[in-house]
Amino acid sequence: MQETLAFTVPLSWYLILAAILFTIGAIGVFTRRNALLVLMSVEIMLNAVNLTFLAFARTRGDSIGHVVTFFVIAVAAAEAAVGLALVMGVFRHTRTVNVDSLRAMRR
Amino acid sequence: MFEQVMFWLFGAGAVVTAGMVVAPPFNRNPVHAALALIASFFCMAGLYMLLLAHLLAVLQILVYAGAIMVLFLFVIMLLNLGDHELGKQSSSVGQMIGLVAMAFVTSKLVVTLATSADSLPHGADPAAPEALVRDGFGTVATVGDAMFRHYLVPFELTAILLLIAVIGAVVLAKRNL
Numbered sequence: 001m002q003e004t005l006a007f008t009v010p011l012s013w014y015l016i017l018a019a020i021l022f023t024i025g026a027i028g029v030f031t032r033r034n035a036l037l038v039l040m041s042v043e044i045m046l047n048a049v050n051l052t053f054l055a056f057a058r059t060r061g062d063s064i065g066h067v068v069t070f071f072v073i074a075v076a077a078a079e080a081a082v083g084l085a086l087v088m089g090v091f092r093h094t095r096t097v098n099v100d101s102l103r104a105m106r107r
Numbered sequence: 108m109f110e111q112v113m114f115w116l117f118g119a120g121a122v123v124t125a126g127m128v129v130a131p132p133f134n135r136n137p138v139h140a141a142l143a144l145i146a147s148f149f150c151m152a153g154l155y156m157l158l159l160a161h162l163l164a165v166l167q168i169l170v171y172a173g174a175i176m177v178l179f180l181f182v183i184m185l186l187n188l189g190d191h192e193l194g195k196q197s198s199s200v201g202q203m204i205g206l207v208a209m210a211f212v213t214s215k216l217v218v219t220l221a222t223s224a225d226s227l228p229h230g231a232d233p234a235a236p237e238a239l240v241r242d243g244f245g246t247v248a249t250v251g252d253a254m255f256r257h258y259l260v261p262f263e264l265t266a267i268l269l270l271i272a273v274i275g276a277v278v279l280a281k282r283n284l
Binding site for chain 1: 128137144147158171178179217221245254258265268271277279
């Protein structure tokens, strides 16, 4: 049975919104020096990608975009766990979470 | 009409709260940034609902706003960061160049998307007045069917990935193994 749900918001609006959110996240990654905020900005970028996948899934009417988004959420959870563990390990050694002050490999 | 109103509501909410995570005056305190990010995730969940991705909207709130952000808040409170630990928010020339380049790339992307809107398939297209959406699109049954019928191996690999992440997090965060 085909449901006749009108799709009144064009696909391009969702893509533009995802592009804007991805930019906000990327700017956060580039400009913030607090490691926790950098990780949060990465989460924003992953969310923007999820939005793109789901918008295309809605337009095409298949569930594959949903499956991929599920995997992205799982990867984001793993990334957050390892990233935060790294931040804690770095903080224990250097007493800072500022990524500019981590220059041990620059000598 | 309702869909468009909700799109603007959730979209503006997601952009504003995501901006509060990144923009300088709000994010001095990491707890405020984390709370703004949770609000952004809820707005994104609303957008997923509009896209009929019901399962993913619930997962977004459970996994992102629930599990991941609680982990963030735990770490923020565990580290108990003061001004000394946060260090100076330096602004170098390279950062400014990156900022300008990123804004340029995104503006080009937005313009391209906006001008090619007619060639992209969408519901307002006269050739396809209704997007092809089957009954039960985005529900647990439909997504689970696609996942376990065609993507079983990646699904199992996800379990291994999460196991590796758990072991890695414990090894990295433990004081002396």
